[in-house]
Amino acid sequence: MTVVDTHAAVDSRRAWEVVLQHIEADLLAGRLVPGDHLPAERALSSELGVGRSSVREALRVLEVLGLIRTQTGSGPQSGAIIVARPSGGMSSLMRLQVAAQGFDVRDVVKTRLVLEAAVVTELAEASATALESAPLDLGDAVRLLDAMDADGQVSEAEFLTLDAAFHLALADLSGNTVIASMMAGLRNSIESYVLAGVPNLRSWAETSGRLRHEHRAIVAAIESGDAESARDVVNAHITGYYAETNFISTSE
Amino acid sequence: MTVVDTHAAVDSRRAWEVVLQHIEADLLAGRLVPGDHLPAERALSSELGVGRSSVREALRVLEVLGLIRTQTGSGPQSGAIIVARPSGGMSSLMRLQVAAQGFDVRDVVKTRLVLEAAVVTELAEASATALESAPLDLGDAVRLLDAMDADGQVSEAEFLTLDAAFHLALADLSGNTVIASMMAGLRNSIESYVLAGVPNLRSWAETSGRLRHEHRAIVAAIESGDAESARDVVNAHITGYYAETNFISTSE
DNA sequence: TCGTAAGCTGTGGTCAGACCACATGGCCTG
């Protein structure tokens, strides 16, 4: 007897693709939901008739894409567990594509602008229609702004981290997980460029002051339900910083 | 006393992460550019001091993310080659996140709406400022519309495929590769839902006729440089279809 | 001389088996 079947149709998919598609099918059918454990690697291996290394290649992909979390040891927390956290995968994808020149940094910034405008528009409109009894709560975002106001106590890198967290908090508040994870990925992919641009600023104190002021203006516009104004401020906020740091070639 | 080594710095990264970060560093430094070959798996293995299986796990990730293409055999086309094609990775990521319930389908549609509006706005503005000598060329997109007009000759699935290609062509024409690959991923991740919604339509002939008409209206608005009108049509175009197919719960 | 066919070489693709570190949970001992 041969090792491979000779009459049945040969599966031209690579072994790890078989594993990946098997798991995807289980997810689509609802047989696997967030929180569930995947079968053990050795079990999947024998169940699907592929080597354990092929199973591991598929699991590695799922891990990087943010679908599973793996843990060694034994017990309820060990093994591969479905988590479905998209932002990590989005960040890896965009960061690597920028590194490999698949994404132009200018397009990343432009896209961030589009999404950011959509987020504040959504929030402002939600705020305008919010009931008295359930007003829009921007608490998480405002707390980050307060942390940025500790003048002299916050380094440039820390400030920019808080800045990123603020914009991400707005995206989260909009309730759109797709946009939120995209924003996380976009920001993450150009983080090193943002930091590298700081020395190009005329005055950090001046710029950070302006950024702080603009952040407050964004919050105010959202809370007053003024979508158009929120969009304008956000637009100036982002393009201004990049222009000051010569982040983007001005030839555009 | 701790278990870990006290003199040498322990590399807590997993072996495959070492490989991934090594390649990412080479990309960032420009030592690897699109078209280049990666070292052979066995060479990377010994060079980085990890097992070949760990190298393969890293390469698998890069392949799924759309950074490399692998090919068996010998010669100039064999091996792993940097390609940096983001749309495949974006599609895998979004499709799996939707399957794993990390992305809500309604958010996917909303996000598509945001990006689509940005694309047509960009195109309309570009058209408005285009020189007589170099007018905006929507040829690729229009050809797809012509293909959709072969009444009775195009199946529902084919029509929807052409529809997707039309919107993707617009995104490509906008020149923003980030948005274009996002649109590809978004559309891809809900393709099965789009197809599944067709039977819910009152009349396919009626709906497809309306879609065709709206497509032409989008093109016309872009060519006339009317960004606002283009946005409105695109908005009605997309939300209309999803409403007709009960694709999205109306409770929202 | 030239063309063709054979085989050589190096590539990714896969598998099997062997360890390791680790975390749990039950068992055994005091």
Add this chain to the structure above:
DNA sequence: CAGGCCATGTGGTCTGACCACAGCTTACGA
């Protein structure tokens, strides 16, 4: 009854061995 020990099962890794494949080299024959 309490505490520590170890069996068990998990992912993480490495090694070595094949295979299929594609290009290149070589040798053979017309």
